[in-house]
Amino acid sequence: MSLSRLHVLLCLAALLAWAPAVEAQQRSPRVGYVFPAGGRQGSTFDVKVGGQFLAGTASAYVSGAGVQATVVEYARPITQQEVNQLREELRKLREKRAAGVARSGKGQPPAAAKPALTAEERKRLVEIAAKLATFMRRSATPMIAETVTLRVTMAADAPPGARELRLAAPQGLSNPLAFCVGRLPEFSKPAADASGELPQNLKALIGGLQAGGKQAPSETAVTLPAVVNGQIMPGGVDRYRFQARKGQQLVVAAAARELIPYISDAVPGWFQAAIALYDPRGNELAYADHYLFNPDPVLHCVVPEDGQYVVEIRDSIYRGREDFVYRITLGELPFLRGIFPLGGKVGARTTLEAQGWNLPAATVTQDAKGKPPGVYPVAVGKEDWISNRVLFAVDALPECLEQEPNDRPENAQRVALPVIVNGRIDRPGDRDVFRFEGRAGQEVVAEVHARRLGSPLDSILKLTDADGKVLAQNDDHEDKACGLITHHADSWLSARLPAGGTYYLHLGDVQNQGGPEYAYRLRISPPRPDFELRVVPSSVNARAGMSVPVTVHAVRRDGFAGDVVLGLKDPPPGFALSGGVVPARQDSVRLTLTVPLEPTDKPVELHLEGRATIEGREIRRPGIPAEDMTQAFAYHHLVPAGQWLVAVIGRGRFKAPFAILGETHVRLRAGGTSLVRVALPNNGPLAEAVQFALSEPPEGIAIQNVSRAGNRAAITLRADAGKVKPGLQGNLIIDAVMERTVEPKNGQPRANKQRVPLGTLPAIPFEIM
Numbered sequence: 001m002s003l004s005r006l007h008v009l010l011c012l013a014a015l016l017a018w019a020p021a022v023e024a025q026q027r028s029p030r031v032g033y034v035f036p037a038g039g040r041q042g043s044t045f046d047v048k049v050g051g052q053f054l055a056g057t058a059s060a061y062v063s064g065a066g067v068q069a070t071v072v073e074y075a076r077p078i079t080q081q082e083v084n085q086l087r088e089e090l091r092k093l094r095e096k097r098a099a100g101v102a103r104s105g106k107g108q109p110p111a112a113a114k115p116a117l118t119a120e121e122r123k124r125l126v127e128i129a130a131k132l133a134t135f136m137r138r139s140a141t142p143m144i145a146e147t148v149t150l151r152v153t154m155a156a157d158a159p160p161g162a163r164e165l166r167l168a169a170p171q172g173l174s175n176p177l178a179f180c181v182g183r184l185p186e187f188s189k190p191a192a193d194a195s196g197e198l199p200q201n202l203k204a205l206i207g208g209l210q211a212g213g214k215q216a217p218s219e220t221a222v223t224l225p226a227v228v229n230g231q232i233m234p235g236g237v238d239r240y241r242f243q244a245r246k247g248q249q250l251v252v253a254a255a256a257r258e259l260i261p262y263i264s265d266a267v268p269g270w271f272q273a274a275i276a277l278y279d280p281r282g283n284e285l286a287y288a289d290h291y292l293f294n295p296d297p298v299l300h301c302v303v304p305e306d307g308q309y310v311v312e313i314r315d316s317i318y319r320g321r322e323d324f325v326y327r328i329t330l331g332e333l334p335f336l337r338g339i340f341p342l343g344g345k346v347g348a349r350t351t352l353e354a355q356g357w358n359l360p361a362a363t364v365t366q367d368a369k370g371k372p373p374g375v376y377p378v379a380v381g382k383e384d385w386i387s388n389r390v391l392f393a394v395d396a397l398p399e400c401l402e403q404e405p406n407d408r409p410e411n412a413q414r415v416a417l418p419v420i421v422n423g424r425i426d427r428p429g430d431r432d433v434f435r436f437e438g439r440a441g442q443e444v445v446a447e448v449h450a451r452r453l454g455s456p457l458d459s460i461l462k463l464t465d466a467d468g469k470v471l472a473q474n475d476d477h478e479d480k481a482c483g484l485i486t487h488h489a490d491s492w493l494s495a496r497l498p499a500g501g502t503y504y505l506h507l508g509d510v511q512n513q514g515g516p517e518y519a520y521r522l523r524i525s526p527p528r529p530d531f532e533l534r535v536v537p538s539s540v541n542a543r544a545g546m547s548v549p550v551t552v553h554a555v556r557r558d559g560f561a562g563d564v565v566l567g568l569k570d571p572p573p574g575f576a577l578s579g580g581v582v583p584a585r586q587d588s589v590r591l592t593l594t595v596p597l598e599p600t601d602k603p604v605e606l607h608l609e610g611r612a613t614i615e616g617r618e619i620r621r622p623g624i625p626a627e628d629m630t631q632a633f634a635y636h637h638l639v640p641a642g643q644w645l646v647a648v649i650g651r652g653r654f655k656a657p658f659a660i661l662g663e664t665h666v667r668l669r670a671g672g673t674s675l676v677r678v679a680l681p682n683n684g685p686l687a688e689a690v691q692f693a694l695s696e697p698p699e700g701i702a703i704q705n706v707s708r709a710g711n712r713a714a715i716t717l718r719a720d721a722g723k724v725k726p727g728l729q730g731n732l733i734i735d736a737v738m739e740r741t742v743e744p745k746n747g748q749p750r751a752n753k754q755r756v757p758l759g760t761l762p763a764i765p766f767e768i769m
Contacts, residue, residue: 027053028541029167029174032144033323036188036229037259038180042156046072048191049167049177050144050322056170057148061603062179063642066158069165073149078131090128093121141265144323154181160386164642166603172541173603173647175627178259180327183384187222188229189238192322219310225331225385230313232271232324237314242330244303249358251335252277252299252311253291253388256326261484261639262629263323269486269631271324273297274316280307289316292456292517293487298335300357334358334380334387338517341401341422342453343393344368352392355516358382368394375453391453393521395420407431409468409504417444418525423507425457425518431508436524438497445527445558446505450520451489452482457518461491462506471495471503475510480587481532481555483626483639494527494559529560531621533610538625538641544599544648545657547578547592547760549695549733552608552623553638554582554589561585562612566623569607574598575646578664579731579763582610590696591731592763594657595648603645656681658736658761661712666732666766671721673704676734676764680711690758695733700724701766703734717766724768731763 031051039045047069049060055076060069078086097116117125148167160183164176219239222228230238244250256273263270274289275297285304288297303309311330337356344350349367360382373396377389398416402423406413412435415421423432438444450457463472477492479485497503507522532555542548554564566580566589574596582589593606608623625644629637661677668674680690692706692715700723705716715734736758 028172028539029053029057029169030143031165031167031174031177032141032263033231033260033325034165034177034179035191035231035322035325036186037178037255037325037327038182038186038227038229039152039154040182040184040186040227041066041154041158041160043186044151044153045186045188047150047152047165049148049150049165051146051148051167051174052143053171054146054148054167054169054174057167058170059168060148060150061166061168061173061645062152063164063176064159064161064181066155067152067163067179067181069150069152071148072151074146075149076146083132086128086131090125090132093117093125093128096121141321143264144321166539166645168603168647170649172649173539173645175537175539176641176643180255182227183386184225184227184329184331185223186227186229187220187240189220189231192231192233222330225329225333228311228328228330230326231320231322232273232313232315232326233320233322235318236320237312240311240328240330241308242311244307244309246303246305248303248332250277250299250301250303250309250330251333251357252301252328252330253335254296254298254313254326254328256324257295259325259327260323262631262637264630265633266319266321267632269635270295271319271326272316273326274314275299275328276312277301278310278312279304280309282310285309292454293451293489300335331385332358333385334360334382336378336380336387336390338454338519339364339378339390339392340424340516340519341399342391342449342455342519342521343395343399343420343422345399346371346373346394346396350392352378354380356380356387359387366392393449393453395521395523397523397525402432406433409433409435409464412504415524418523421522421524423520423522424516425507425509425514425520426516427514428509429512430514431506434505434507434522434524436503436505438500438503440497440499442497443494443527444497444503445492445494445523445525447477447492447523448490448507448520449523450518451485451487452479453519453521455517455519456513457520458487458489458510458513459491459520460508460510461493463493463495464504464506465498466502466504471498479555480553480638481534481624483534483629483637486631486635486637527558529614530557530619531555531560531564531610531612532557533564533566533608533621533623534626534638534640535608535623535644536626536628536638538627538644539603540593540644540646541649542593542595542646543759544595544651545597547594547657547762549590549760549763550593551588551590551628552582552610553626554587554610556587560612560614562614564610564612566591566608566610569609569622571606572596572604575604575606577608579765581765583729586730589730590733590763592733592760593646594762595646597657598648599650600648603647606644606646608644658759660762660764664762664764666717666764667769668701668717668719668724668766669769670719670724670726673716673718676715676717678713678715678761680708680713681759682711689738691737691739691755692761693735693737693755695735695760697732698724698728698730701732719768726768728768730766732766733763734761735759736761 033050158181160181163179165179166176167174254273257270276287277285286299286301291298335357339352354364378392379389380387397420399420412433448459460475472493472495474491474493478488534553536551564582576594579591625641626638629639659679666674700720704718707714737755
């Protein structure tokens with residue numbers, strides 16, 4: 001063999017040896033549940049995290065201060081081959097035991113009779129039975145089949161509240177899941193596993209020996225106040241018994257969907273918890289399977305007598321799985337049902353009515369001094385306990401309160417635009433009508449904020465002229481920035497007024513519901529063009545020096561349709577974006593993030609910012625990290641996360657990244673071609689092995705040809721005249737790949753070609769001319 005050919009083969013072998021590490025980028029660790037999903041300040045406890053691609057997990061990250069987590073153990077499901085080996089070992093142990101029993105039964109003296117099994121062999125028999133039981137009861141869902149056990153230590157002064165937990169494995173950083181720091185005593189059921197009573201066939205195999213595990217008791221005793229943690233398995237019901245006194249205002253609040261917002265392969269898409277409260281005689285006092293519009297139920301009960309009470313939790317239709325995780329807060333604790341008004345003006349102090357149970361006062365003051373427009377949490381404290389949080393909106397527009405009676409055009413409340421009206425649909429069937437003066441050609445926007453602020457109101461808006469003619473009407477308006485809402489019940493409408501005169505805006509509940517909690521904020525104003533940004537995914541994994549795709553979603557407000565220029569805000573050296581523009585009239589863009597040439601010891605937090613010129617002013621908005629979560633097999637939601645973290649997980653095989661040479665903006669004419677020149681990281685035969693493929697290209701754009709010269713490549717792109725539309729803009733993402741031959745096995749008739757990803761080129765902006 002010639003030296004040149006040997007060099008080629010060695011280069012290709014080296015590249016293929018590196019390829020699995022690149023493929024690992026696409027097998028980033030995913031976590032599906034954390035149990036328990038939180039703990040108490042000043043405590044140390046074990047946490048089980050279930051997921052996929054968790055092998056080699058070395059560390060865990062909990063956002064915020066005061067919480068440390070170390071990896072104790074990794075476990076994966078045993079394979080069928082391992083099952084077969086265990087069954088064979090089990091067979092031999094049973095035969096040995098049977099032989100010993102037979103010898104002892106022939107009348108041999110005790111000294112001559114050999115024991116059926118040694119103590120170590122009996123122990124091994126039980127271990128095998130436990131492993132086989134685990135295999136037989138293994139999760140049918142690969143996404144949660146692997147587990148990592150963490151030891152978590154919470155400092156006594158760890159700030160209480162919601163956190164995020166991620167795992168770090170050789171393939172990178174996992175997605176985040178909710179993790180809570182609390183102040184109350186905590187009780188936890190044992191983590192769901194395959195311990196407990198063995199299946200009958202395994203009992204027969206080992207002769208009735210138990211596997212050493214214990215079933216969780218059907219009822220757990222707790223003392224109030226407390227947080228209880230558990231998992232619901234198929235058909236499971238968990239019960240907690242506690243002592244209560246007559247007259248106590250007992251609050252039972254479940255968190256289930258709050259912990260895991262969406263489960264991709266479950267209908268309706270989350271653990272739908274149902275809770276019930278039973279008195280000392282076993283009579284049901286209260287039941288709930290939701291709270292207002294929230295899937296997580298809440299109960300309130302005035303304890304009728306001293307005695308032992310029981311809280312019960314299950315899935316509403318008796319489903320269950322390891323990721324059906326819950327936390328229940330129970331006790332005579334403060335709970336905010338709502339506030340009124342739902343917001344206030346920038347720089348002002350607002351006194352709010354507080355509705356709820358066990359509250360320290362009927363009002364609470366919210367100070368918006370120094371706060372920019374936005375939404376902020378409100379909570380109240382009673383003694384050492386802090387209530388749940390509700391939302392309070394801050395805006396710069398003038399504000400007023402709704403004034404009754406105003407349920408008909410004849411007694412409509414006069415308002416001057418622009419304005420935000422804070423009101424209530426305070427009884428079933430109520431309607432609120434507002435009257436304003438408009439000019440011919442004036443564009444008016446009316447928008448309700450209610451469901452997005454925690455109100456159960458399912459609003460409907462109608463704009464009419466003085467004669468009652470309907471000019472615009474809206475029931476539900478989707479807001480993709482609110483990824484936790486599945487029923488977008490808030491209304492939005494826009495209209496250009498046909499003439500000067502009096503106009504009426506009618507607001508009600510589409511289901512004719514109402515009550516003190518049915519609060520709203522109604523904005524009536526000229527359009528206020530704006531945008532919000534969501535960056536997906538919230539955990540990015542990349543090998544050193546490489547580029548990886550990310551997606552930025554632009555949620556456009558009040559008709560804003562312009563470009564949004566994206567950039568990193570004060571990034572560490574070596575991090576850069578390519579293709580950082582959301583084109584006009586588009587709602588998302590895929591771009592690439594390039595990471596430094598050297599790996600980092602721990603994840604790096606980045607901040608993305610978008611800028612746009614709106615009505616002559618530059619507007620800047622932060623990119624909120626998010627996870628694109630699937631609900632019930634089909635529906636996608638952008639669920640916000642607290643941090644945008646990037647893990648640079650190791651050195652790349654190439655000494656330099658792929659780079660675009662010359663013009664980086666591609667202009668394609670329909671039916672025409674354009675050339676992209678690329679610098680390859682290596683020269684020689686290795687460069688010849690690299691191929692290129694478009695990743696999720698727009699319809700009608702394809703790679704027509706690739707030519708190479710040394711460590712340079714020229715990629716010819718073609719636009720199909722029958723499929724592309726002039727004016728289309730965005731980014732082209734091109735992957736560098738290599739083909740390898742997979743030899744036939746398991747009866748396959750022939751070898752298969754497999755594409756191995758080697759890296760991604762920086763995003764290439766394009767435009768169809």
